[in-house]
Amino acid sequence: MKKLILAIACLINLTTGDYWTDREKLIQLDRASNIGSTLNLTEKETIADAFILNLKKQELQVGFNDPKKFPSALHFFKSRPIIETSPIFNIITRLPKGSSLHSHDLALTSQEYLYNQTFRENLYACLTDDTLLLHFFNPNNISTSCEWTLLKDLRENRLDFEEFLKSKMSIVRDDPVKAYPTINEVWKGFQQTFRTVVGLITYKPVFEGFFYQALRELRDDNVKYAEIRGYLPHVYDLDGRLYDEEEVVGIYENVTRRFKEDFTDFVGAKFIYAPNRRVTNNTMEAEVQIYKKIRSAYADFVVGFDLVGQEDKGWPLGDYIPQLLEIRSAGGHFYFHAGETNWFGFASDEDLFDAVLLNATRLGHAYALLKHPALAEAVKSRGIAVEVCPISNQVLKLVDDLRNHPAAVMIADGYPVVVAPDDPGFWGARGLSYDWYVAFMGMTSKGTGLRFLKQLALNSITYSSLNATEMAGALKQWKVDWDDFVDGLVRNEYFGYNEVLKVV
Template identity: 40%
Template sequence: MNGLWWRCLSLCIFIGTSIGAPASEPSSDDNYWAQRSRFLIEESQVSLGGRMHFEYGERAANNILMAAKEEEVDEGFVDPSSFLPARNFLTVVDEVRGSSTFQIIEKMPKGAALHIHDTALTSADFVFENITFRDDLYVCRPADGSFQFRFRRVADKKVTCASSEGWELLADLRANSSIKDEVDTRIRQAMTMIVPDPAKAYPNVNVAWIAFQNIFITIEPMLTYLPVYEDYYYQGLYELYDDNVLYLELRSTLPTLYDLDGNQYGPIEVARLYKETTERFVKNHPDFIGTRLIYAPLRNANDRQMDDYLTTFAALRKEFPDFVIGFDLVGQEEKGEPLARFVDKLRAVSPSIRLFLHAGETNWNGLSTDENLIDAILLNATRIGHGYALLKHPRVLELAVEREVAIEVNPISNQQTILDFGARAVSATTSTRLS
């Protein structure tokens, strides 16, 4: 056996132990079980919710929820294949919706949604059933089988189409009964990652991210049509409200919007749309607390683009000081720039801004992607998005607990980007009261 390999193995076995230390004295049976009981109590107290005090009817409500949850856990212990959280969400989404635990949670108040992205705000059903049936929506069908959508006037030549058919009115395609069903099926498929065999379709993180990003490449030209964007955002608020979510912090790239007259609308106008639409929604639903905006452009940026981001953010804060609350960078970490590249720029403005940074959304260890966690904590991030690699950085974990930096845990997202199929990161962070 190779000596180096054996030494590494030995290190793995003995790390954290005091080699040669005397064993503790065996305790009596009564003392052992008392120690064990105290151990379980202490462990539960330091876990998420361990020190909560129930009021009014909260304990009774909790007992109902826990009974449903424990029934599913017990069934899963006997038959692991029946335990829905351990299976790919894309294959069990309908079963999840039908579970007793989900149906109870669905009716419960949720408080706040703190990690939602702008063009992933509503259900795919709303996009398909409402937006794709609107007037003036054209489709381009290039040879690669993809669909490109845009609201436009008939004579608009500004946006080219790589198809011999050119831009076709979607309503006309649907009027053709011989292709209507195929067109609708392909549109629906382009809006979701749901496939019969996700493991085969998305064998690794890069393939999964490409499929994920292609959804937004497909739908964004539809959503960024000004009248649609306002309706889409209002519908997103309604769907959250209908789910008993009463407050939203929205991450937005503040995409450029357009109208049929060729006008374009930049970050200030888009932020104003969010603010005014939120105010209209709150007026119609007075128990909804409101929305705050986190400006979150793409992390795949160069120095000049980062300067532009921060200039835009400063303008947003000046115009909407109580509405725009922070800054983030979004996108696949392996393909984007590490936070370390922009540390000096972020440090120059960080005393006056709050950072809500995506960091550690990766399985890697010792590379720039997971080391984003180090920069996030040193930049005094208010919250960390995903933080999947947090357990590989114990000092970051320690500081996150000490500084009460919340970790925005996203188990379904982690699963679909091929990071975690068993919610291990969720279990680890909730057990330490981090999330």
């Protein structure tokens, strides 16, 4: 009601009696709440902004004339080749994006990298219930739990095996609508992909290299900090040793430290413990103890707790309030997946209320948030950041055309939004740039330019779990990278031109 009264008062005050003057004032009033609208640009940033807007308007016009050519309106499996030819995408890949705040441990790296790990020695496969399982074994100690076959032999004996293997390691399909007619089918395929890759990734030599590569791909995409959600599967080696949850966190922390030594401009990574939401209360009690243990051992690295899995099919947060209150008392923060649903008034929708009441630091997806005006206003006023994962929401069938994503309204109304990749490796993405591209092109106004991109990067740092000292260092590093980026854009280094850009 207060917002409505304020809007009416503003409309009354802007009336001058001249229609076109009043129209322009109303447009400017409307744009004043956009993410980034309050930022003042330097002279060089103003030049870069004009250049980006010119490219953006050209690309939008192509899509306006022929919607089949507008990537944000197409399924990502179809739009990715178009995106990769875009000058705007080229710019976004070079732009310092700060942090990646929502992604999951087993889907962090590119498809190409993960597939290349299948050529390692001692990798076996078993096909069961239409799911391909992978696991490394010492040839003298192969499990009898399944009919395991050396992957090398399958490659030699099946002509179609490579395509079959690749199809099981991602959810990418030539015809995604036919392959996944409903949200339940795509989630089934999504979960089967996890089952396929888990035995490959959790082999200790692969696990360490996999996480190092994930950080490398982020840095290559000009992302300098990451917060990773993980459920801490048992890592194993050929000797049959299983590494427990605390040891697995230690591997993550050690790899992060090693990566920072190799790349001194990288700020770091932190871990959010995120077990499956479909568990009994007894299992949740065990998860509480695991969280307490890893939080105690790695207080600077383990920063919080979440529950993951298909929200419509999982148990709601309200089923675990005593356990969640106990976790909150143990320190750290909540980063709940909440409202990742199209349903209204169901338990998956009402998870949003529990997440806010439990004082969540950020909300994962929060796709249904705007259906609840009072709750949405509380999220905005309390600065609870919304982790928007646009490509994930599309491929997992919450929305077809990203212009219709509810976060477009959040962006226009200045909500504390960050854009994140979720599970990029499973749908053929890499890093953060693809999600930033579709958000910038499909979820912002035609006249929205560099201010939005700059604020999005700043949000990714200021809404992170970095402490004050770490955040100051991250912002300092980002400012250096940002100034270099703007200088490079103004000097026209990214497109092979010779002349310096000028204000247009």
